[in-house]
Each structure stands twice: as C-alpha cells, then as structure tokens.
Amino acid sequence: MDHIAITGRQIAAARALLGMSQSKLAEGANISVPTLKRMEASDGPASGMINNVAAVRLVLESAGIEFFNGTGVKLGSR
Template structure:
C-alpha cells in the first residue's frame, strides 16, 4: 500500500504548525505549487506524487504520521503530538 495515501489534510496542516512552516515554505521545499498544497490541505484530490513529495519533506524534518485510538495525528521531533 502506498503510505502517501494515509496522510490527511488535517495531518498536513498540523505538521506545518509543528514546524512553523508557511504554505509557501512547504510547497517550495516539496517542489510543488502553493495552490497544490492549499488544495491538499482543503481535501481536494491531488496527485499521489505531490502528496508523496510533501510527506517526504515533513518526514525528513523528523515528523511521524500516526493513528492513535482511531485518530490521525502527527508526532513531532520532540515527541509533541498534534491531532
């Protein structure tokens, strides 16, 4: 299964908040348009390759995407959890 499909729009927003990144910053690092990231964060259907690029950037910065007690969240580099 392609794990990039397991990341939700809420997790992307939470991940950006944990890292203090703007949409422009994350989109630039992932090599995608800011509009594409905006669409991801608002639940639009996007290319798996773009979602994988965003996930790759966030994981490279030490984030872990988790599901705990049925709720999707993001575990930060210092153990902070956002849901």
C-alpha cells in the same frame, strides 16, 4: 515511509508543529502553493497526485514529523 494515506489536516498540523509556511513546504516539495492549499483543505485523505502528496510527506518527515494512526502527527527527534 509507509503507504497509509495522510489527511489534509495532518499536513496542516505538521506544518504548524514545524512553524513552516505553506510557501516553504510547497517549495520543498516542488509543488505550487495552490496545490498545497487544496491538499490541506481536503476532507479525509489529502487530494492531489500521489507523487505530490508523497513529496509533501517526505519534506515533513525529513523535518522530524511522524504520521500515525491515520489521523495523528507528532514532532519526533531527527
């Protein structure tokens, strides 16, 4: 995992690609649903504690999501 910031829109798009609910992602990242909602609602880089954003990113990347160019996401092979 690199240290490029991910955006709230990337998190929401990644979740949509996976068909993953907010509650499932929040549970996997060990954060609350309201915390995830705030991240996804962020303009620009996802807001929140760095460790929480990293945990969300890890769950999504473990499910096959690739983040790129600071704005894009794709579902790669696992």
